[in-house]
Amino acid sequence: MTAIFPLKHENDILKLLDQRLLPNEEVYVTAKTIEDCFVAIKDMVVRGAPLIGFTGIWGMALFIKHNPKATYEQFARAAEYLKSARPTAVNLAFEIDRCVVMAKAETHMNALYPKLVAHAKNEMNNLYEKNLAMAKFAEMDLAKKFGDRPLNVMTICNTGVLACGVLGTALGVIVHLNNQKKVKSVFASETRPYLQGSRLTSFELLKEGIDHHIVVEGAASYLMKNKMVDAIFAGADRIVENGDTANKIGTSSLSIIAKHYGIPFYIVAPISSFDLTLKTGDEIEIELRDQDEILKYKEHSIAHVDAKALNPSFDVTDHSCITGIICENGIIYPTTPENIRAVVEKK
Ligand code: MRU
Numbered sequence: 001m002t003a004i005f006p007l008k009h010e011n012d013i014l015k016l017l018d019q020r021l022l023p024n025e026e027v028y029v030t031a032k033t034i035e036d037c038f039v040a041i042k043d044m045v046v047r048g049a050p051l052i053g054f055t056g057i058w059g060m061a062l063f064i065k066h067n068p069k070a071t072y073e074q075f076a077r078a079a080e081y082l083k084s085a086r087p088t089a090v091n092l093a094f095e096i097d098r099c100v101v102m103a104k105a106e107t108h109m110n111a112l113y114p115k116l117v118a119h120a121k122n123e124m125n126n127l128y129e130k131n132l133a134m135a136k137f138a139e140m141d142l143a144k145k146f147g148d149r150p151l152n153v154m155t156i157c158n159t160g161v162l163a164c165g166v167l168g169t170a171l172g173v174i175v176h177l178n179n180q181k182k183v184k185s186v187f188a189s190e191t192r193p194y195l196q197g198s199r200l201t202s203f204e205l206l207k208e209g210i211d212h213h214i215v216v217e218g219a220a221s222y223l224m225k226n227k228m229v230d231a232i233f234a235g236a237d238r239i240v241e242n243g244d245t246a247n248k249i250g251t252s253s254l255s256i257i258a259k260h261y262g263i264p265f266y267i268v269a270p271i272s273s274f275d276l277t278l279k280t281g282d283e284i285e286i287e288l289r290d291q292d293e294i295l296k297y298k299e300h301s302i303a304h305v306d307a308k309a310l311n312p313s314f315d316v317t318d319h320s321c322i323t324g325i326i327c328e329n330g331i332i333y334p335t336t337p338e339n340i341r342a343v344v345e346k347k
Contacts, residue, residue, distance in 0.1 A: 002207065004161045006051055007058075009121070014058050018045045019162055023203040031055075034063040034078055041085040041092070044194070048163020049237045053091030053272055054124055056082055060099040061116035068110035075103045075112075087285045088246050088314045089237040090275040095123070124165050127270075130328040131167040134268050135176030137331045141324060142182070142231060145264060150184040151177070151230040154215075154223065157191045157248035158200035159235035159268070169268040170233035171201060173326070178210045186212035187223060191248060193294045193311065217250045224261040232258050234317075236269035236325075243319030243335030244281025245269075249312055255321035264323040271327050274344050281316035289313045 008015040008028070015028040020043070029045050031037050037059030040046050046055045063078045064070060070078070079096045086092060099116060106112050142151065153174055157163075160171035167175060177183045186205060191197035198214045205212045215223065223229050232254060238246040245251075245267050258265040278284060294309035295301060303309070324333040329346045332339050 004204065004207065006046065006048075006162050007054060007124075007165055009058070009117070014062070016040050016046050016055065017162075019047055019200065020044060022162070022199055031058070032062065033066060034059045034082055037062065038082055038085045041082075047196070048158060049089035049091040049235065049273055050127070050164040050169070050270060051162070052086060052089055053095035054120060054165060056092045056096040057099055057116060057120040057123065060096060061113055061120060064103075064109060064112045064116065068113070070109055072103055072106075072109070075109065076100055086287060088287045089273075091237075091270075091272045094272045094275075127164065128166040130270055131164060131169060131172040132176065133328045134169060134270075134326050135167070135173045137326050138173040138233070138266060138268065139177060139180065139182070141266075141326075141331055142177070142264075146230060148182070150182050152185050152187070152228055153177070153183060154187040154189065154220075154229045154232045154254075155201065156189040156197060156217075156232075156234050156251055156254055158196035158204070159233075160201060160204040162200050162204065163235065168204075169235045169270065170266070171204060171235075173233050173266075173268055174210070175204075175208055178208065183210060186210055187215050187219075187229060188212050189217050189220070189250065189254070190214050191250065192217060194289075194313075196248070217253070220254050221257050224257055224263055229258075229263055231264045231266065233266050233268055236267050236273045237314055238278075238284050239267065239269060239274045239325060239340075240278040240281055240284065241276045241337045241340065242280050243322060243325060243332070243337075243340055244284075245317045245319070245322065245325070246281065246284045246286065246314045247317060249315050252315040252317045252321070255317045259321045265321060267317070267322055267325045269325070269327060271329065271344055274327070274340070276341065276344065281318070284314075284316055286315070287313045 160168035291309040319335040
């Protein structure tokens with residue numbers, strides 16, 4: 001099994017695996033400046049909430065590398081610029097804001113570059129343990145519901161190594177369960193229009209040797225009605241105080257169908273995905289992406305040239321449809337503000 005490295009820092013050069021070309025080509029793009037990182041995030045060379053957060057740290061490191069005499073104010077302005085690359089996943093703002101806090105505490109801005117590089121590496125190095133912790137919480141909860149039998153599970157979008165840098169969140173749970181021989185089969189939702197499920201999740205499942213089928217989003221009800229799914233795992237781009245969760249478009253309908261058929265629906269995400277400054281999901285900014293992601297496949301039109309499309313990239317899953325939210329500190333249910341704070345703010 002060849003390992004996947006979506007982000008590499010070698011000989012002081014940042015290389016990003018161009019996820020737009022997967023699964024057919026594995027090509028790395030070099031990011032030399034904060035602008036390169038901005039474009040890579042916006043154009044989805046790198047994607048997935050945790051990974052764009054890490055790319056944000058590298059972007060700020062590159063800014064200070066090239067502007068060692070920058071003032072704190074200039075650094076903070078650069079941070080706002082980089083944060084604007086994609087609005088929904090709070091991980092980008094979370095990680096960049098932490099760089100700004102480091103800059104504020106710094107007396108010599110030119111000392112910041114090695115510190116940010118060390119910080120970025122440290123964050124990525126700690127990630128595997130955190131993701132594994134989430135997977136083990138999920139495993140424990142599933143054992144209570146299903147005992148030891150291997151499960152049929154479903155997921156949406158891509159929440160694996162490509163989205164996180166290592167193991168992954170929702171997909172990390174599935175890979176971990178499979179390593180424990182607790183997965184029978186996986187349904188990977190293709191995730192229209194950007195096809196993170198069929199291009200990326202399936203690619204990762206193939207590399208792991210995990211039996212799976214790609215399904216269209218519209219098949220969810222069919223699968224659940226016919227008892228083909230035991231549990232569903234999705235990631236998150238932003239989880240707010242009442243447990244409402246923004247995730248890839250299609251997640252909300254999946255959760256509503258799951259509730260209808262009584263199938264456990266879990267959100268799996270790191271603490272950097274929580275935004276407890278927002279009270280409900282109505283306050284989350286939803287990224288609208290280019291209509292051509294729907295109207296074209298690569299350069300090829302798949303709708304009439306005069307057709308218009310609306311392309312919201314995320315939706316908000318109501319907390320009432322979520323069985324549990326799993327983060328590295330534990331599992332939260334029911335998803336009330338009190339329970340969320342107790343787990344997220346646990347030291
Ligand atoms: O638009 P993307 O591909 O960056 O989508 C983000 C995601 O990968 C998901 O919504 C995901 O569930 C959260 S990231 C682990």
